[in-house]
Amino acid sequence: MKNAALLNAIIENAIDGIITIDDRGLIETINPAACKLFDYTPEEVIGKNVSFLMPPPDRTQHDEYLRRYQHTKVPHIIGIGREVMGLRKDGSVFPFRLGVSEVQYSGRVIYTGFIHDLSKQKQAEDQLKEYASHLEELIDERTISLKETVQALQKAKEEVSVSLEKEKELGQLKSRFVSMASHEFRTPLSAVQLSAxxxxxxxxxxxxxxxxxxxARIKNAVGNLTTILNDFLSLEKLEAGRVEPSFTPFDLVKLAEEITEELQMVAKQNQNIIYQHTGKISTISLDQNLLKNCIINLIANAIKYSGENTFIEFTTEITDSACIITIQDNGIGIPDADQKHLFEPFFRAHNTGNIPGTGLGLNIVARYTSLMKGKIHFKSIVNQGTLFTLSFVTS
Incomplete structure (x- = not known):
């Protein structure tokens, strides 16, 4: 009795549905879990053929399955894990996994069906299939988009290649023109200078x-044109990558004195360039021609943007670790808004007025300084003057 009560308790409280039928397919017992799955009360199903809980075509074939098994002992509905469809009271269907066992009980054969609801599992599988299908669509779309992007990039690459080739040709033409113009203009300018x-x-x-x-006007105009030609020729060489610094030792003080003497001759009336060197060392290893160009450009600017009766301070200093060169004037200065653009090519400050210039000089100075692994800094106040500093590491 205890075993029977225990078995009954297990069946009544089982999570899966359990149904027993006789050899004619009539339902003898049904547990609460099965009643909940099919939405019937025990009274509504006991005594009825189990096929009424099945949708077509299983409903019409069930009795044939049962007779075939009883005759051949080869299971069709008997087994574990077969997936079938169930029919609820409201007419809806649901999937479940059916396991059927043959049981000898009180001298007769009964069949026990174990029903595990697959609704949530199938729903999850359907969602997974839907996600997979959606993912495939996205992959197809992204693949098409990627192909289009690759094609567009290829086309852009081809266009860029064509553009670069044209730009290269134009660059070569520009280079030849600048070189030709520079040399061709120099001859008549030299003649004009000599004639003047x-x-x-x-x-x-x-x-x-x-x-x-x-x-004096003729000489000044020739000097300005020569400066313009020199600037354009220097820029063209820089753009073409044809400027390679040559680091050789030379006497900085001697070079500075020569530059001072040369530029003092073109300074304005009563405009004096005061040169001073600090330190016992005078030899430095840099590119002498590039450094000379930088210093001449900065002092020429100081002359140009300062008035008569003024001083231009030019200093050099060589220590064990650095070389410092400064040029300071008390000219028109550089407006704060213009200072961030000062080293851009063709840029000129807004307060230069009619003072001639190409806007290339400081760009060239900055690039020459960088080629010699140096740095350029400046401080400027409008109407008070400007200080430029070139610094190079020597150690």
Missing amino acids: SLIDKYAQPLKSENISKHV
């Missing part, structure tokens, strides 16, 4: 202020 000097010499006995004034 001769005119000035032959006119000296006449002591004509007008002649001297106009000769």
